[in-house]
Amino acid sequence: MLITIKYFGQIAEVTQREEESLEFSGSLISELIEYIYSKYGILKKKDFQIAQNQELVSLETKISGKEIALLPPFAGG
Amino acid sequence: MADKKIKNVFRQGAISSEFIGDSIAKHQTKTSIGAHNIFLGQVRADVIDNKTVSAIEYTAYEDMANAKFHEIREAAFEKFELTCMHIYHSLGTVKAGEICLFVFVSSPRRKVVFKALEFIVEAIKADVPVFGKEIFEDESHQWKVNS
Known part of the structure; x- marks a missing residue:
């Protein structure tokens, strides 16, 4: 499945890009995160939540959506 | 009135006092309102390790953020007897002392607006x-x- 991964704030600062698209065959969010860690090791030390199609999900969630986002701590207001 | 359409809450740069004043003025025709309550988030010049914050640069996951603002709006209208509600948040650079968040709630009576505003913020x-x-x-x- 073709997935778009979006990065924000200090996560985007590490990945040095705001999004990328990739063909991914894994089934769980955790597998995708492992893949992202293999690409950007420093992210292991960063705090973030994961959204799939704009809803927060856990590592055990199945990948069903086309848009996954890595969200650092919120700072609105 | 509850509005089902998802609005764009974001404004580029600081929220000016003129914009806030105009928003208040626009409600003078809505005479069922007896109480407004306003929250203004202001960028603080925090001092961290002897360095002073001069500005905050805001970014957002805009689609998800606008959807969340919409959910909060709907929840607030569900929970409280509000006549209307407006939320504006800055994107981009906002200098220390400038306004980055403007939340405005209105109701026929005062007690509701205190609770509603805290819930929303x-x-x-x-x-x-x-x-x-x-x-x-x-x-x-x-x-x-x-x-």
């Missing part, structure tokens, strides 16, 4: 994917985290 802080880069006077930065 706390939900924004906790649930909306907005990110803030605190820029220091020497141009170094750190990432803001809501506490």
Whole structure:
């Protein structure tokens, strides 16, 4: 499945890009995160939540959506 | 009135006092309102390790953030007897002392607006994917985290 991964704030600062698209065959969010860690090791030390199609999900969630986002701590207001 | 359409809450740069004043003026025709309550978030010049924050640069996951603002809106109209509600949040650079968040609630009676405003502001802080880069006077930065 073709997935778009979006990065924000200090996560985007590490990945040095705001999004990328990739063909991914894994089934769980955790597998995708492992893949992202293999690409950007420093992210292991960063705090973030994961959204799939704009809803927060856990590592055990199945990948069903086309848009996954890595969200650092919120700072609105 | 509850509005089902998802609005764009974001404004580029600081929210001016003229904009806030105009918003208040626009409600003078809505004479069922007896009480307004307003929250203004202002960028604080925090001092961290002897360095002073001069501005915050805001970014957001805009689609998700607008959807979350919409959910908060719907929840607030469900929970409280509100006549209307407006939320505006800055994107981009907002200098220390400038306004980055404007929440405006109105109701026939006062007690509701105190509770509603706190509910809305706390939900924004906790649930909306907005990110803030605190820029220091020497141009170094750190990432803001809501506490």
